[in-house]
Amino acid sequence: MALLEIRDLAVDFVTRRRRVRALDGISLDIDAGEIVGMVGESGAGKSLTGAAVIGLLVPPGRISGGEIRLDGQAITGLGEAAMRRIRGRRIGTIFQDPLTALNPLLTVGEQLVETITTHLPMSRAAARKRAIALLEETGIPSAGRRIDHYPHQFSGGMRQRVVIALALAGDPQVIIADEPTTALDVSVQAQILDLLRRLCRDHDAAVLLITHDLGVVAETADRVAVMYAGRIVETGPTAAIMGRPRHPYTAGLMRAIPTVGDLRPRLAQIGGAMPRPGALPHGCAFGPRCPAARPDCTAAAPVPIRHGDVLVACRHPDLTEAA
Amino acid sequence: MMLLDARDLACTFPLPRSLPDRLARRPRPGIAAVAGVTLGVARGETLGLVGESGCGKSTLARLIVGLHRPSAGSLAFDGTVVAPTVRDRPPALRRRLQMIFQDPYASLNPRWRVGDIIAEPLAEQPDAPPPAARREHAAELLARVGLSAADARRHPHEFSGGQRQRIAIARALSTGPDFLVCDEPTSALDVSVQAQVLNLMRDLQEAEGLTFLLISHNLAVIHHMANRIGVMYLGRLVEIGEKTDVFARPRHPYTRALLATLPRLDGVRRPREAVAGEVPSALSPPSGCHFHPRCPFARARCRVEAPALADGVACHGIAEGWIPS
Numbered sequence: 216m217a218l219l220e221i222r223d224l225a226v227d228f229v230t231r232r233r234r235v236r237a238l239d240g241i242s243l244d245i246d247a248g249e250i251v252g253m254v255g256e257s258g259a260g261k262s263l264t265g266a267a268v269i270g271l272l273v274p275p276g277r278i279s280g281g282e283i284r285l286d287g288q289a290i291t292g293l294g295e296a297a298m299r300r301i302r303g304r305r306i307g308t309i310f311q312d313p314l315t316a317l318n319p320l321l322t323v324g325e326q327l328v329e330t331i332t333t334h335l336p337m338s339r340a341a342a343r344k345r346a347i348a349l350l351e352e353t354g355i356p357s358a359g360r361r362i363d364h365y366p367h368q369f370s371g372g373m374r375q376r377v378v379i380a381l382a383l384a385g386d387p388q389v390i391i392a393d394e395p396t397t398a399l400d401v402s403v404q405a406q407i408l409d410l411l412r413r414l415c416r417d418h419d420a421a422v423l424l425i426t427h428d429l430g431v432v433a434e435t436a437d438r439v440a441v442m443y444a445g446r447i448v449e450t451g452p453t454a455a456i457m458g459r460p461r462h463p464y465t466a467g468l469m470r471a472i473p474t475v476g477d478l479r480p481r482l483a484q485i486g487g488a489m490p491r492p493g494a495l496p497h498g499c500a501f502g503p504r505c506p507a508a509r510p511d512c513t514a515a516a517p518v519p520i521r522h523g524d525v526l527v528a529c530r531h532p533d534l535t536e537a538a
Numbered sequence: 539m540m541l542l543d544a545r546d547l548a549c550t551f552p553l554p555r556s557l558p559d560r561l562a563r564r565p566r567p568g569i570a571a572v573a574g575v576t577l578g579v580a581r582g583e584t585l586g587l588v589g590e591s592g593c594g595k596s597t598l599a600r601l602i603v604g605l606h607r608p609s610a611g612s613l614a615f616d617g618t619v620v621a622p623t624v625r626d627r628p629p630a631l632r633r634r635l636q637m638i639f640q641d642p643y644a645s646l647n648p649r650w651r652v653g654d655i656i657a658e659p660l661a662e663q664p665d666a667p668p669p670a671a672r673r674e675h676a677a678e679l680l681a682r683v684g685l686s687a688a689d690a691r692r693h694p695h696e697f698s699g700g701q702r703q704r705i706a707i708a709r710a711l712s713t714g715p716d717f718l719v720c721d722e723p724t725s726a727l728d729v730s731v732q733a734q735v736l737n738l739m740r741d742l743q744e745a746e747g748l749t750f751l752l753i754s755h756n757l758a759v760i761h762h763m764a765n766r767i768g769v770m771y772l773g774r775l776v777e778i779g780e781k782t783d784v785f786a787r788p789r790h791p792y793t794r795a796l797l798a799t800l801p802r803l804d805g806v807r808r809p810r811e812a813v814a815g816e817v818p819s820a821l822s823p824p825s826g827c828h829f830h831p832r833c834p835f836a837r838a839r840c841r842v843e844a845p846a847l848a849d850g851v852a853c854h855g856i857a858e859g860w861i862p863s
């Protein structure tokens with residue numbers, strides 16, 4: 216049994232006028248000591264998946280199907296009070312948006328100490344020591360002095376590291392990291408990814424690493440889930456998927472990455488845009504943008520099919536050229 | 539002639555003084571976020587700016603668009619010295635000089651509709667077109683960044699992180715600027731949207747002769763977009779040069795270390811070599827050359843004297859020839 220199990224998760228946006236499906240049939244397991252990377256286009260539903268797991272969907276979003284289990288226990292139907300105890304202590308979250316995760320009126324230290332003492336039996340003095348250690352671990356120079364500064368006195372990347380320190384404050388079993396390194400330069404990024412790997416290994420934590428950066432996934436994740444328009448279109452071991460993407464969308468993502476040394480004036484882009492929730496085309500949601508689409512692709516949404524270790528939701532995975 | 543010319547631009551943020559400091563009458567401490575940067579950006583080019591988190595890239599960007607008041611130095615745009623803060627700059631200059639911010643969450647007013655957010659910089663112009671024309675313009679801009687005209691009626695919270703960044707880009711484009719400061723414009727975007735945005739920036743540059751100052755921690759993005767590259771370290775510009783030269787033959791020891799951190803994309807996990815040594819603190823920067831505690835080539839002079847930028851590099855070892863090129 217995996218530490219975190221997501222089964223057939225569906226999330227709808229429900230308004231007076233209509234109900235729109237934003238996530239559909241999301242199934243994913245994360246073991247203790249494992250890092251699963253979640254990638255996909257902006258708006259694919261990555262952050263929504265994270266929000267659903269920690270019970271922080273914002274109305275009109277709501278879970279309308281499926282189940283989420285933590286260490287075997289279903290947490291999908293728990294009330295707000297029970298979820299609040301789980302958040303921070305058992306599931307730590309690094310939010311995509313560092314500014315809203317931080318209170319501008321409190322110093323970084325006040326926020327860290329508050330979080331630590333809420334979750335762990337510690338005196339304020341001990342909590343302050345731990346807070347400084349956490350800031351050091353995330354690579355903030357002069358942590359002992361920086362701790363008394365306000366969020367606006369930090370650079371974008373430094374605020375992001377403070378958010379990471381906050382997520383780790385309660386020593387959680389599961390870490391949901393939503394774009395934890397997006398605002399960071401390569402060397403700090405390397406440091407943060409090392410830290411995530413170390414936590415995962417030493418604390419046997421399960422990590423869901425949400426990112427649009429395939430480079431980050433390549434070097435950090437054990438397995439990858441590729442999302443498109445509210446569904447997972449391909450999952451499997453990182454090396455298998457990056458070495459030979461089978462879903463045409465995954466292959467397109469791989470080709471869009473700029474690399475140093477590549478002198479093309481334009482990057483390969485996947486034509487068109489991802490459909491918004493509620494406006495999905497018939498059949499495969501990627502169909503209208505897919506270079507390998509065949510007439511039968513519009514029939515019904517493809518179900519995931521196993522190819523070795525990899526699950527692919529595509530009718531014609533063999534038409535995708537090895538990238 | 540350069541379209542933008544910064545001379546010795548500096549910005550120090552004051553910090554609160556502790557009680558012992560005040561008793562001892564010690565001077566008010568400060569963070570020298572930008573410490574004397576001189577650079578020019580030529581019309582129609584893309585200058586890429588790289589450097590570690592906290593080295594002052596965003597502060598430099600904000601100085602250029604007038605969101606911080608410089609503590610020293612001057613800025614000229616199109617041959618004329620400009621007022622330090624945006625409030626004192628004429629609308630015509632504000633129209634020409636726009637910025638895309640690093641944080642797409644903080645830069646969009648949550649209570650406004652997207653259409654109004656996009657049209658705002660245009661609406662504050664003295665010769666602003668009437669509201670109907672502005673709405674039409676906003677719809678066009680939305681389409682240009684890969685969103686739909688119908689999105690104009692929505693609020694920012696209904697969009698994902700990447701979608702919000704596209705809204706921010708549409709807004710910056712609304713006044714038809716000729717100089718755009720882009721602070722991490724695609725770092726919140728996935729690669730396929732990033733490819734669209736970068737291609738869009740290129741198209742705009744070709745069609746309208748736009749000039750970019752592009753800040754990114756993604757060296758591949760910089761390599762793809764920039765004509766020239768500036769490298770910052772702890773508030774100072776340590777190297778600047780043609781992109782091809784800097785990537786092929788980085789000269790400053792920091793640039794060399796930075797380029798060695800390039801990630802690879804083959805699905806094989808390997809620990810990445812971060813630049814060795816502690817990231818120094820902007821609160822108490824090292825003496826002399828700020829890089830000396832991490833520099834494998836450092837000599838006695840480096841600890842006492844800050845090297846000046848000469849021939850595109852600020853390094854004693856390069857200037858005196860003890861570092862092999």
Ligand SMILES: Nc1ncnc2c1ncn2[C@@H]1O[C@H](COP(=O)(O)OP(=O)(O)OP(=O)(O)O)[C@@H](O)[C@H]1O
Binds near residue numbers: 700
């Ligand atoms: N309150 C809301 N009302 C309507 N639509 C919403 C709302 N919140 C999110 N959405 C939509 O749900 C979809 C999924 O959003 P989500 O934030 O999960 O994307 P994401 O994959 O995290 O993207 P990014 O990489 O840009 O952060 C998007 O199309 C978004 O526009």
Ligand SMILES: Nc1ncnc2c1ncn2[C@@H]1O[C@H](COP(=O)(O)OP(=O)(O)OP(=O)(O)O)[C@@H](O)[C@H]1O
Binds near residue numbers: 367373398591592596
């Ligand atoms: N308003 C402020 N008050 C005090 N200090 C500030 C302020 N804004 C920035 N700083 C400090 O100035 C330094 C440079 O910050 P800046 O945001 O320019 O860095 P950056 O290079 O953009 O970093 P990142 O890559 O993380 O965005 C940092 O040490 C930061 O803490």
Ligand code: SF4
Binds near residue numbers: 828829835837
């Ligand atoms: S000036 Fe000295 S310490 Fe600084 S980079 Fe050059 S050799 Fe290294």
Ligand SMILES: [Mg+2]
Binds near residue numbers: 262263393698699
């Ligand atoms: Mg997101």
Ligand SMILES: [Mg+2]
Binds near residue numbers: 370372595596640721
């Ligand atoms: Mg910045």
